[in-house]
Structure formats: C-alpha cells, structure tokens
Amino acid sequence: SRLFRRDEGPVARRVLDDEMLEQLEDLLIQADMGVDTALRVTANLAEGRMGRRLSVREIKEALAAEVARIMAPVARPLPLYPSKPQVVLVVGVNGSGKTTTIGKLASQFRAAGKGVVIAAGDTFRAAAVEQLQVWGDRAGVPVMTAPEGSDPASLAFDAMERAKREGADLLMIDTAGRLQNRADLMEELAKIVRVIRKKDPDAPHNTLLVLDATTGQNALTQVEIFQKIADVSGLVMTKLDGTAKGGVLVALADRFGLPIHAIGVGEQIDDLAAFDPEEFAAALVGLEG
Amino acid sequence: MFESLSDRLGGVFDRLTKAGALSAEDVKTALREVRTALLEADVSLPVARSFVKSVESKATGASVTKSVTPGQQVVKIVHDELVAVLTGETDPGKLKIDNPPAPILMVGLQGGGKTTTTAKLAKRLKEREGKRVLMASLDTNRPAAMEQLEILGRQIGVDTLPIVKGEDPVAIAKRAKTQASLGGYDVYMLDTAGRLHIDQELIAQAAAVRDAVNPRETLLVVDGLTGQVAVEVAQEFDEKIGVSGVVLTRMDGDGRGGAALSMRAVTGKPIRFVGLGEKMDALETFDPERIAGRILGMGDIVALVERA
Numbered sequence: 001s002r003l004f005r006r007d008e009g010p011v012a013r014r015v016l017d018d019e020m021l022e023q024l025e026d027l028l029i030q031a032d033m034g035v036d037t038a039l040r041v042t043a044n045l046a047e048g049r050m051g052r053r054l055s056v057r058e059i060k061e062a063l064a065a066e067v068a069r070i071m072a073p074v075a076r077p078l079p080l081y082p083s084k085p086q087v088v089l090v091v092g093v094n095g096s097g098k099t100t101t102i103g104k105l106a107s108q109f110r111a112a113g114k115g116v117v118i119a120a121g122d123t124f125r126a127a128a129v130e131q132l133q134v135w136g137d138r139a140g141v142p143v144m145t146a147p148e149g150s151d152p153a154s155l156a157f158d159a160m161e162r163a164k165r166e167g168a169d170l171l172m173i174d175t176a177g178r179l180q181n182r183a184d185l186m187e188e189l190a191k192i193v194r195v196i197r198k199k200d201p202d203a204p205h206n207t208l209l210v211l212d213a214t215t216g217q218n219a220l221t222q223v224e225i226f227q228k229i230a231d232v233s234g235l236v237m238t239k240l241d242g243t244a245k246g247g248v249l250v251a252l253a254d255r256f257g258l259p260i261h262a263i264g265v266g267e268q269i270d271d272l273a274a275f276d277p278e279e280f281a282a283a284l285v286g287l288e289g
Numbered sequence: 290m291f292e293s294l295s296d297r298l299g300g301v302f303d304r305l306t307k308a309g310a311l312s313a314e315d316v317k318t319a320l321r322e323v324r325t326a327l328l329e330a331d332v333s334l335p336v337a338r339s340f341v342k343s344v345e346s347k348a349t350g351a352s353v354t355k356s357v358t359p360g361q362q363v364v365k366i367v368h369d370e371l372v373a374v375l376t377g378e379t380d381p382g383k384l385k386i387d388n389p390p391a392p393i394l395m396v397g398l399q400g401g402g403k404t405t406t407t408a409k410l411a412k413r414l415k416e417r418e419g420k421r422v423l424m425a426s427l428d429t430n431r432p433a434a435m436e437q438l439e440i441l442g443r444q445i446g447v448d449t450l451p452i453v454k455g456e457d458p459v460a461i462a463k464r465a466k467t468q469a470s471l472g473g474y475d476v477y478m479l480d481t482a483g484r485l486h487i488d489q490e491l492i493a494q495a496a497a498v499r500d501a502v503n504p505r506e507t508l509l510v511v512d513g514l515t516g517q518v519a520v521e522v523a524q525e526f527d528e529k530i531g532v533s534g535v536v537l538t539r540m541d542g543d544g545r546g547g548a549a550l551s552m553r554a555v556t557g558k559p560i561r562f563v564g565l566g567e568k569m570d571a572l573e574t575f576d577p578e579r580i581a582g583r584i585l586g587m588g589d590i591v592a593l594v595e596r597a
C-alpha cells in the first residue's frame with residue numbers, strides 16, 4: 001500500500017484523507033482487529049486531523065497512541081489476595097497455551113516467595129499430566145494429579161483441601177482445552193467452578209482465559225462464552241512472539257473490558273511478560289523502536 | 290456474533306425487488322458487504338481483496354432470476370467462486386504413500402494439532418487403507434510430547450518408535466526410516482515440534498529432517514481458528530520446508546474458517562483433511578461446499594437460489 005512504500009521515506013508528508021484512512025483501516029484489519037473496531041479506531045484518529053499533512057511516522061504514532069489509549073485501562077497485573085489459598089483457575093480452547101502459562105506463572109510466584117500448588121485438572125488429553133509435571137519441576141512447585149479420565153471437579157476439590165492444609169498461598173488449576181461451543185465440555189467447566197465454590201465461596205479468585213494470538217475473530221466468541229460459563233476475571237494472550245499482532249485484544253477491550261494480565265512471548269519458563277499497552281500498540285501498527 | 294453474508298446483503302438489496310441484470314452500482318455495494326463478511330470470517334485481507342475482484346467481474350451483468358433477490362444472486366455467485374477456489378484446478382488425488390515405507394512429515398505452529406492429527410491420520414490409514422503405520426515423535430522440545438504420541442499410539446493400536454532421550458530430530462527421523470524399512474511398515478509418520486514460521490533455526494531444523502527422509506507428503510497442520518497471519522504462515526512453511534497439503538484443525542468450533550480460503554488461495558496446496566474434535570476418529574476429508582457455506586455463515590440460501 002502507498003502508505004508504507006519505502007522510497008517515500010518516513011519524513012515525506014501526506015494529507016490525511018479518506019484514502020489514507022482506508023489504508024490505516026487495512027493495517028489494523030491485518031493485525032486481527034476486526035472490521036468494526038478498525039473503523040472506529042481510524043475514525044477517532046481522523047477527528048481533528050482530516051486534511052492535515054502528516055508524515056508516515058506521525059500517522060503511525062497517532063494511531064499507536066489511540067490504540068494505547070484504549071488498552072491502558074485493561075493493562076492490569078494479576079491481583080493478589082490475602083486468601084489462603086488464592087485459587088487461580090486457568091481455562092481456554094485447545095492448545096492456546098494454558099499448561100505452559102501455568103508453568104511460567106508458577107515460576108514467577110515462586111520467585112516472589114509464594115507457596116504454590118498446581119492441580120493437573122486436564123485429566124483428558126494424552127500426557128497432559130506428564131507435561132504439567134515437567135513444568136512443576138521446572139518451577140519447583142508440587143503438582144497434584146488424578147488418573148486419566150477421572151473427574152476434574154473432584155481433583156479440584158481435593159487440591160483445595162491439600163493447598164489449605166499445606167498453607168499454600170496459591171493454587172493454580174489447569175483444565176483441559178475445550179471449544180466454547182461444546183456445551184457438554186462447558187458444563188464440565190461450570191461444574192468445576194461450582195465444586196470449588198463449595199469449598200470457598202470466593203474462589204476461584206481469578207479465572208484466567210488463555211487466548212492464542214494466532215486466533216482471529218473467534219476470540220470474541222471465546223471470551224463471551226467462557227465469561228458466561230466460568231466468570232472469567234482476566235486474560236492472558238500467548239504466542240505474541242510470532243508475527244500475529246493480537247489486534248483482537250483491542251476489540252475485546254472495547255467490548256468486555258477484561259484486564260489483560262500477561263502475554264506469552266515464547267516457550268521458555270521466563271517468556272511471560274506484563275502487558276504493556278504502549279509496546280503492544282507500537283508493534284500493532286508496525287512502529288519500530 | 291457476526292452477521293451472515295445473506296443478512297448483510299438482505300439489507301442492501303431490500304429496496305431492490307425488481308428482477309433484471311445487476312447494475313455495476315448494485316454489485317459494488319454488495320461487494321463491500323462481501324469483503325466485510327470475508328474479513329469477519331478471518332479471510333486474509335489480500336486474499337479477500339483479490340477474491341472480491343474476481344467476483345466483481347462475474348457478477349456485473351449477471352442476470353437475476355425472477356424468484357430470488359439480487360442479494361441472493363450475489364451470494365450464489367460468491368459461493369460458487371468460493372467453492373471453485375477451495376477446490377482448486379486439479380484434483381490432488383490420494384496421498385502419495387504408495388512406495389513403502391512412505392514418510393509423511395507433519396509440521397506447523399505450536400499447539401495447532403500436529404500430534405493429535407498424526408495419530409488420527411495413522412488410524413485412518415490403518416483402518417481404511419490397511420496400511421501398517423509407524424509413528425515417531427521428533428519433538429524434543431515440548432514437555433511430554435513424545436509420551437503424548439506414544440499414548441495415542443497405544444490407544445489406536447499403531448506402533449510408535451521407541452523413545453530414546455537425548456537424540457536430535459534428524460537422528461530420530463533416520464532411526465524411524467530404518468525401523469520402518471526393517472519392520473516392513475507401509476508408512477512412517479514424523480510428528481515434529483511446533484515452531485514459529487519466523488524461527489529460522491527451527492525452520493532449518495525441519496528442513497534438515499526433510500532432507501534426511503524425503504517425505505512423500507508434508508502436511509501443514511493449521512488451527513482453523515487462525516486469523517490474518519494464516520497467509521504468512523503458509524507461505525513461510527511452504528517456501529522453507531515445502532508443503533504438499535494442509536490439515537485444518539478445530540473445525541468443530543464455531544469459527545468461520547476463513548483461513549481455509551487464505552491458505553488455499555495463497556499456496557495453491559490442497560486442504561486434505563479437517564479436524565473435527567479431539568477424538569481419534571474426528572478427522573474428515575475436506576469438503577469445499579461445507580467450508581464455503583461456513584465462511585459465508587449461511588444456511589440454505591444457495592439451495593434456494595439453485596432451485597429458483
């Protein structure tokens with residue numbers, strides 16, 4: 001597109017007109033922001049700027065500022081509570097990065113001096129338990145398991161007793177991946193929440209929905225339904241080390257306002273970062289350094 | 290959450306009740322809606338753009354049947370074009386696994402469904418084509434990845450290459466090849482670790498595996514919920530490793546599956562299978578008609594136009 005032609009250089013100025021706005025819209029759409037949100041964001045950008053002559057860099061900076069403004073209120077770290085144990089339930093569709101994120105989070109909590117227990121609530125997928133055990137070892141955290149095929153809700157219940165008995169600060173519960181349109185699997189999740197609440201009406205204190213940055217517009221439905229069924233309290237977006245920009249987060253912030261606690265930026269234990277609205281916005285519009 | 294294309298077009302064409310030829314203006318308005326519908330279905334922007342262009346030339350001047358609205362007519366044209374692109378020009382035929390032992394290499398991003406699909410496909414080849422299949426995990430990266438494939442192998446009654454810790458992926462691939470020849474297997478399937486298309490080191494590693502075994506089929510396994518990045522992923526994997534076909538997973542979800550169109554249009558590689566669940570028999574051959582209807586988010590409008 002014209003806007004990003006190299007020979008134009010970053011200092012060449014162009015009038016901000018309809019054609020230019022359309023190019024900006026396209027840029028945002030290609031970052032998975034979705035058509036509606038992209039339209040809204042560019043319309044906001046246009047306000048008071050139409051007809052002005054701007055350099056490519058100025059336009060991108062203005063666009064990034066607009067995105068950062070939308071994202072600032074949702075950039076909030078995972079809240080810690082005095083409850084012992086604070087129960088963190090981790091949910092999401094298949095393969096989004098739940099188990100890996102639990103390993104990374106556990107390691108960060110340990111580094112902060114917290115006592116952590118993990119419950120391997122994915123009793124369905126082949127070697128899900130073994131996978132989590134490796135993460136538990138890496139993070140130096142015990143992992144409670146149950147046999148394959150057993151009821152994840154009763155494992156969650158037992159894990160709550162153990163975490164309480166051992167005086168753990170945090171209990172993190174992994175769950176099997178499930179697509180949000182599978183009513184039976186969503187009911188299984190609802191049951192896990194009910195059973196946890198029987199033990200502690202305030203638990204789970206956090207329900208993290210793990211989203212894959214590669215995912216397109218379906219993330220909207222994922223948030224909508226997981227929130228309805230499991231009372232999602234915050235989001236983590238993984239795989240932002242790839243080239244997907246995760247623009248759907250802007251649409252999500254707009255529609256649901258759920259906090260974004262962290263982002264996954266790799267497969268190693270330290271590859272979990274705080275969500276930084278400015279960095280996110282700069283990467284989204286393709287603004288280097 | 291998103292309007293279907295027929296809903297969108299219904300609005301545009303409500304006032305146009307008279308039959309006749311579609312004017313250039315009608316078509317333009319309609320195509321704007323088509324573009325939006327495709328983008329909401331996660332079709333990549335460049336693909337949506339060129340798709341709309343090709344529909345435009347077909348739709349302008351097309352005569353409208355009396356009993357359908359111009360909107361329905363446009364949907365029909367769009368649908369047919371979608372099916373045409375998804376089908377491709379040449380029939381890909383069966384998987385090329387005739388010379389035993391035939392290697393099949395499975396590649397893709399992290400968490401896309403490679404390991405699950407490897408096992409599903411192995412089961413299918415065994416049950417439907419009577420093939421003796423050996424599966425090997427080359428995933429030295431993800432915790433318990435090898436165990437995952439081993440467990441699936443036991444579940445479906447397909448042999449897996451014994452796990453030897455500390456071996457690198459190329460060495461495992463060679464061992465699989467030897468074992469497959471000596472053991473009289475028809476097919477050996479190589480499941481690989483997930484890798485980003487921009488991870489040059491891991492991409493080179495997959496290319497080294499390819500060079501070691503010369504796969505008869507290299508299947509790119511892609512999450513059917515993938516957004517705009519689908520095109521880039523497909524291009525990179527195809528360029529650097531070489532892809533012979535695509536498998537779209539998680540099509541049991543409620544995603545529109547626009548990635549199917551993006552991948553097909555950009556790589557020209559056939560979509561071989563779709564994954565429809567976590568169970569070992571949840572793998573079906575790709576059906577362009579079904580995916581086309583799904584991308585458009587519509588039910589029986591095509592049948593309606595067809596009958597008219």
Ligand SMILES: Nc1nc2c(ncn2[C@@H]2O[C@H](COP(=O)(O)OP(=O)(O)OP(=O)(O)O)[C@@H](O)[C@H]2O)c(=O)[nH]1
Pocket residue numbers: 092093094095096097098099100101122125128175176177178210238239240241242263264265266267271399400431483485
């Ligand atoms: N590049 C990259 N890969 C990641 C990230 N987070 C997780 N992964 C990889 O994604 C794949 C799936 O991760 P898991 O943690 O197993 O995902 P899950 O949601 O637990 O999967 P299921 O339990 O099968 O639903 C693994 O290969 C991880 O290494 C990330 O931030 N970046």
Ligand SMILES: Nc1nc2c(ncn2[C@@H]2O[C@H](COP(=O)(O)OP(=O)(O)OP(=O)(O)O)[C@@H](O)[C@H]2O)c(=O)[nH]1
Pocket residue numbers: 094095125177179397398399400401402403404405406428431434481482483484537538539540541542563564565566567571
């Ligand atoms: N609903 C659904 N889930 C699927 C499908 N295919 C795979 N999965 C699930 O997706 C998750 C990831 O699948 P894997 O086979 O482990 O993916 P992978 O590509 O091998 O992952 P890595 O090796 O970590 O890169 C698992 O929970 C699978 O059960 C499908 O077609 N539908």
Ligand SMILES: [Mg+2]
Pocket residue numbers: 098099100122128174175176177
């Ligand atoms: Mg998991």
Ligand SMILES: [Mg+2]
Pocket residue numbers: 403404405428434480481482483
């Ligand atoms: Mg795998």
